[in-house]
Amino acid sequence: MVWIIWGTVFVAVFLATFSLMALWGRRQRVRDRVDNPGKGAAAATILRPTEATHPWKVRFMDWFAKSGQYAMRDMKKVSSLRRSLIIAGFRHPKAPAVYFGLKLICALLLPVPALLWILIKGNLSPLYLAMTFSLTLIGFALPTKVLDFRISRRQERLDRALPDIVDLFVICMEAGLSLNATINRVAEEVRDSYKDFSDELLITAAEVRTGIPWDEAFDNLARRTEVQSVKSMVALIIQSDRLGASIATALRNHSDFVRTQRILRAEEKAAKLPVKMIFPLIFCIFPAIIIVVVGPGIIHIMQKFLGFYLKGKMAPGVGRWK
Numbered sequence: 089m090v091w092i093i094w095g096t097v098f099v100a101v102f103l104a105t106f107s108l109m110a111l112w113g114r115r116q117r118v119r120d121r122v123d124n125p126g127k128g129a130a131a132a133t134i135l136r137p138t139e140a141t142h143p144w145k146v147r148f149m150d151w152f153a154k155s156g157q158y159a160m161r162d163m164k165k166v167s168s169l170r171r172s173l174i175i176a177g178f179r180h181p182k183a184p185a186v187y188f189g190l191k192l193i194c195a196l197l198l199p200v201p202a203l204l205w206i207l208i209k210g211n212l213s214p215l216y217l218a219m220t221f222s223l224t225l226i227g228f229a230l231p232t233k234v235l236d237f238r239i240s241r242r243q244e245r246l247d248r249a250l251p252d253i254v255d256l257f258v259i260c261m262e263a264g265l266s267l268n269a270t271i272n273r274v275a276e277e278v279r280d281s282y283k284d285f286s287d288e289l290l291i292t293a294a295e296v297r298t299g300i301p302w303d304e305a306f307d308n309l310a311r312r313t314e315v316q317s318v319k320s321m322v323a324l325i326i327q328s329d330r331l332g333a334s335i336a337t338a339l340r341n342h343s344d345f346v347r348t349q350r351i352l353r354a355e356e357k358a359a360k361l362p363v364k365m366i367f368p369l370i371f372c373i374f375p376a377i378i379i380v381v382v383g384p385g386i387i388h389i390m391q392k393f394l395g396f397y398l399k400g401k402m403a404p405g406v407g408r409w410k
Contacts, residue, residue: 166184169184169187170183170184172235172239173187173235174312175239175242175243175312175313175314176235176238176239176242177238177242177284177287187231187235190231191227191228191230191231191232194227194228194230194231195224195225195227195228196224196227197227198223198224198226198227198230199220199221199223199224199227202216202219202220202223203220206220242284243313243314243315245282245284245285246284246285246288246313246315246318247315247316247317247318248350249278249281249282249284249285250285250315250317250318250321250346251343251346251347251350252278252281252282253274253278253282253285253289254321254339254340254342254343254346255343256273256274256277256278257270257274257336257339258336258339258340258343260273260274261335261336261339262336267296267302267335268293268296268297268302271289271292271293271296272289272290272293274289275289275290275293288309288312288313289309291309291312292305292306292308292309295308303325303326303329306322306325306326307322307326309322310322310323317346317349320342321339321342321346324338324339324342325338325339
């Protein structure tokens with residue numbers, strides 16, 4: 089029990105410290121960009137040198153990758169997994185091997201506390217064995233659940249950023265910039281506020297620079313994100329160019345449509361809220377209200393009419409036991 093308390097305190101302090109450091113780092117980057125406006129413009133290259141990675145992190149990733157090499161034989165499964173990892177934002181070539189290594193390590197390490205508990209107690213009962221096996225299954229499935237969570241959160245961020253991205257596209261294109269210059273400019277402008285979308289736009293601009301047709305590059309953008317609103321924007325841009333219509337005008341109308349969709353989704357969530365509140369009301373709030381409202385009356389009835397005694401005699405006129 090003491091180990092659980094100390095572990096919970098350690099995790100809480102670690103998460104609080106990490107959150108404060110992440111918040112402070114983001115604010116510091118925004119402040120540096122405001123103080124030095126030329127610094128962001130100078131860093132507008134598509135292929136920027138990557139920051140130095142901590143050697144311990146590299147060693148851990150290599151160790152996880154070596155642990156997960158056993159599952160890299162099924163290339164069809166690895167291909168689908170790599171696509172899911174790209175949607176989640178993990179583009180490293182060793183990402184699938186690291187993923188399988190994490191599944192193996194979690195499946196082996198998560199049952200360790202239960203095994204230690206069995207060794208300490210010396211009770212090898214079927215219940216403890218079933219608990220250990222369940223922890224193994226949970227550890228094996230945990231990376232998959234975390235990956236699905238990262239995918240959904242990243243897709244939500246991309247969808248939330250789309251109206252502002254479309255507005256910046258309209259402003260840059262109406263100012264006379266070409267499509268590739270517009271992509272670069274928008275990517276640099278939203279680098280601090282919408283980093284996920286900025287990375288995707290930089291990849292799209294890099295594909296255009298390598299000679300890939302811009303419509304195919306935008307189609308790759310839609311495939312990398314798997315966000316329905318982004319797919320609609322890409323289809324609109326491609327169709328507008330093929331039909332000879334103004335892309336800026338089409339994007340302006342699409343921006344209003346995306347914001348309307350956002351309002352409708354918010355209204356839909358608000359309409360579902362009363363139904364979702366039924367279960368907390370019934371199982372959490374109503375019992376407490378019944379105890380507070382009806383409890384004194386029940387005690388009074390038991391005292392006056394039933395003569396019910398429990399652990400002593402109830403004091404007359406007082407709603408508590410003595």
